Amino acid sequence: MAKPKVATTSLAGCFGCHMSLLDIDDRILKLVELVDFDKSPIDDIKEFSGRCAIGLIEGGCCNEENVRVLQDFRKHCDILISVGDCATMGGIPAMRNNIPLEECYAEAYLDGPTVHNPSKQIPNDPELPLLLNKVYPCHEVVKIDYHLPGCPPSADTLWEALVALLSDKPVALPYALIKYD
Amino acid sequence: MSDTINFIIDGVEIQGREGQTILEAAEAAGIYIPRLCHLKGLTPHGSCRVCTVLVNGRPQASCTQPVAEGIVVESESERVQQIRRDIIDMLFVEGNHFCMFCEKSGNCELQAMAYRFGIPTPKFPYQFPKRGVDASHPDIFVDHNRCILCGRCVRASRDLDGKHVFDFVDRGPHKRVAVNAEARLADTNLDASDKATEVCPVGAILRKRVGYAVPVGKRLYDEKPIGSDIEAAKTK
Amino acid sequence: MSASLQAAVQEICQACGNDRTRVMDIVREVQSRFGCVTGEAMDLIAKTVSAHRVEVEGVVSFYAFLSDQPKGEVVIRLCNDVIDEMAGSERIVRAFREALGIDFGQTTPDGRITLEHTPCIGMCDQAPAAMVNDVIVTRLSSDSVWAMVRELKAHMDPKRLVQKLGDGNNAHSLVHAMVENNIRRSGPVIFADLTPGDALKKAVAMSPQEVIRDIKTSRLRGRGGAGFPTGIKWDYTRSAEGAKRYVLCNADEGEPGTFKDRVILTEKAELLFEGMAIAGYAVGAETGILYLRAEYAYLRAFLEDVLNRQRSRGLLGKDVGGKRGFDFDIRIQMGAGAYICGEETALISSCEGLRGDPKNRPPFPAQKGYLGCPTTVNNVETFCCVARILDKGPGWFAQLGSQGSSGTKLLSISGDCKSPGVYEVPFGVKLREVLKMAGAEEALAVQVGGPSGQMVGEKDYDRSICYDDLATGGSVMVFGPQRNLLHVVSKFLEFFVEESCGYCTPCRVGNVLLKERVDRILAGQGEEADLAYLQDLGQTVKMASRCGLGQTSANPVLSTLKNFRSMYESLLRKPIDGKQLSFDIHQALADAQTVVGRQSVHF
């Protein structure tokens, strides 16, 4: 029987959640026995090769590309999991959410203390994804099946959740593994 | 004893005393009813509604509702727990709670309540309101992003410190805590030793320069759910 | 400015005995003289009445008619109630904007005129309507708005806007209003004649306990909404411990679509004050307070005059009704724009010079109310019933109406009907009959009891108006087949969001969330699961809220989910590819496209 496939991505996140996944230490060998990794920065596969059992999303949506990737994940994954506070509630990037976008752009490209931009132009190369008006938690953009909070969620949290899902059990985290920090 | 009042919580017979609230009587019997605005030593406020119970089928805030002979109280049933979960979710989405860098994290009663209820993330949409921080005072700062309007600071300053440094202004969703000055906490007579500086259940009123002192794993609610101390008293 | 402010504040506080509990009167007066209550004024007031500045700020910021920012000499407050909207207030909104050159919430650059919205001002039967300072203007049209603005700019005198006077006492020189009574149906209890003093004299000929017994025998229940038996309330008040007792009349009439108390105050004030005096006698009070909503300030001078007349008739003051030792008098407490102050414990807070927050119960007002003393709070109409009961006898009253609901009820009918106005009907009347009387047979839906009541449809028209079936404090709003009921629900929720005191979590946050989800469905972004979400959330708000506002604010949602579910269902869509319908990528990108100056390549 083919192994279930897992895909992962980092949207508006810091890769801390992916680091935490690697933090499961030697259990990573067990994980590789249990699953195949599809599209993921871990194996550098850029496009989905087919349907995946589980998608792990790190980060919320701060720009249009995040939205596109997230929607693509939703299309390809049976179970989609928001991993980490950025995915579940926007996280640190969402601190901009009560500041008008125009001011954010100005701070980043025009007036910020470390900005050198004599042309006074906001970069508008089509390669640069447009920012969304605010940072969205993933579940406000697509349906999400499970949320694993934490900044990042501990390796144990990720492990417990994955093992439960791979053995067709619902994810029920014990007290010690639900943490928002 | 003549002033004993017998009543039932979730099928358990409890003895309370005249003048006690349901929450107090339950606590004395080792039953924890969740609470946020209530704090021992302050007059009950009845604002957070996390302590809601059904008394003979009618919803009441147990922190303000007195015990009465023969009442039947429902506290841990699914429908009551559902109300409490909803209220906790509301408090999270109403403010801006970035636990990952909050100095109160691990010792915060709101966060601990969410942990106790096993909430992975609130079910309501985040409001991301615009709120301010007042860091003018040399020893204390107020971060309104995290305020849950529990009124503990208001009551402590008024009733324990005899000052009235804090009070509520505006109404409805705009309601907020203000200080007894034009705008700045520094312009009030708040002293770092005031009780009002110690009672905030969340990270909205904090002492400067002492944050993150306790390592992760050793904080108040890292290992045991909030309310465990009360429940432990029962098992003894 | 500062010296004159100081002198004025001191004088105003002095006039109120430097009494901390009179802060409402003080800040209202400062507001009216200076156009706002500045931080400096708050400091001065706080010092003079021995309060804290932040407490005064708490009061000023609580009430919609008070402000710490300067307002124009003239403040125009256009009613934005749903009934006014149906009467075309959108056109009026446009006319005001254009005629004044400012938007709502703004003041003209010369600082003279401020334009604002306000919730229901109790003129739904003559909508669209507005307040210009204390003056009421009704049946507005674009033309009349332009004419009004011209007149205001020329003379800055709102009184000059009243050209045609209304009927009855609306034309009295002390009222001088264009307001109409629209009494469509009179009954034997409220609108019948009464010789002043008759009822009171019969009362004082009995013992207070006998009066209470009579009220119990009449089976009178409160007309303000909650329907608590009046006799029992008085009994509790009378038997509670306290140095003093108080009688409070609730004339806050803020429930949208209710305007019957306004008509009583205009035409039957004597009956009301006599009822209050009887209550005073029954519970053992010397002081009565009429809590009058700020929207009805135009009636104040007239009511003061009626009070004086009652005094000269010996029906207020010393030895009232000729009863040696029974002293009772009434003062008027003005509100300042807060629906929640109609809730009896919030009303008490407001009378005490506090924010209009409801209080924790127990203790109930009958035990510890105004200033900690036993207090009975009753509705305007309730007191009128009391006077009539004493005059005509409890048996006479009890045989009117239906089994559990004796007497008559005033209904304020508005919306899509031929004859909006006030109807005195016997309890037990079928809703269908009421609709027929008002010329509203076409109704698609009827909101009975105001936003906090129920929205019912055709299948419920044979139910009766009474406490045990379709209960109402008086509001009956009719919606014709052309109306979008979900929009009405959204407007009601907007009202509750604005008017929540914000004390407790479920109401403060829950109503915002309810409105967000209803609006989402209205925008075509709702899905099946949203109905369960609304039901559950509504239930939490209803069950966990601290006072009647939050305990009923979800009713528009819950009752339409029950009675008009298909209306929701017709707007629902199915999510595609797991995308959230509520996430609109184009809207999310609009800001960035403007700032960066190019379109998205992805979407």
Ligand SMILES: Cc1cc2nc3c(=O)[nH]c(=O)nc-3n(C[C@H](O)[C@H](O)[C@H](O)COP(=O)(O)O)c2cc1C
């Ligand atoms: C939000 C809210 C607003 C209310 N507004 C009014 C009002 O405007 N007039 C009124 O008489 N009762 C109002 N009530 C009901 C009062 O709390 C109280 O029950 C009533 O004044 C008692 O008088 P009654 O027994 O004569 O009806 C309101 C209640 C709530 C919860």
Ligand code: SF4
């Ligand atoms: S106050 Fe509590 S819930 Fe809020 S951010 Fe801090 S730790 Fe989290």
Ligand code: SF4
């Ligand atoms: S600052 Fe803290 S103590 Fe004060 S009301 Fe807010 S949450 Fe409560």
Ligand code: SF4
């Ligand atoms: S239910 Fe609403 S109005 Fe009533 S106390 Fe709570 S917040 Fe205030």
Ligand code: FES
């Ligand atoms: S603890 Fe009872 S309402 Fe907050």
